[in-house]
């Protein structure tokens with residue numbers, strides 16, 4: 153699994169901890185870090201959220217972990233990229249259902265909301281979940297995709 157990570161200045165410390173965790177996980181074949189590299193880089197959260205989501209849309213990454221102050225800004229930004237589904241998930245159940253119900257490729261965290269140890273535990277669990285395209289949830293996700301594609305065609 154190839155995982156893209158990104159954060160703004162508020163999220164960079166947690167993002168870097170998650171990057172280290174992912175790099176040590178045998179389920180992860182590649183970690184793609186699109187920045188920021190330090191809190192001195194004050195590019196705003198949409199720049200980073202969009203850059204990461206575009207990696208997924210381009211087929212260069214399978215999943216993404218994005219961090220900002222709340223997780224909300226990077227989630228909104230990533231969701232603007234066609235084909236990408238992103239959500240804040242600060243608890244295990246939401247992280248699990250974001251994959252199994254919603255086929256989200258992207259999980260986001262708020263570094264001002266969640267502690268690093270809980271965030272890393274959620275990431276470790278989240279890597280183990282897969283979406284079942286034969287599940288009852290598939291048609292619901294397809295509805296979103298169909299709306300997105302119809303809108304893109306207009």
Ligand SMILES: O=C[C@H](O)[C@H](O)COP(=O)(O)O
Nearest residue numbers: 162197220221222223224225
């Ligand atoms: O969602 C936005 C993030 O939390 C960001 O890190 C902080 O944004 P702000 O500076 O506009 O509050």
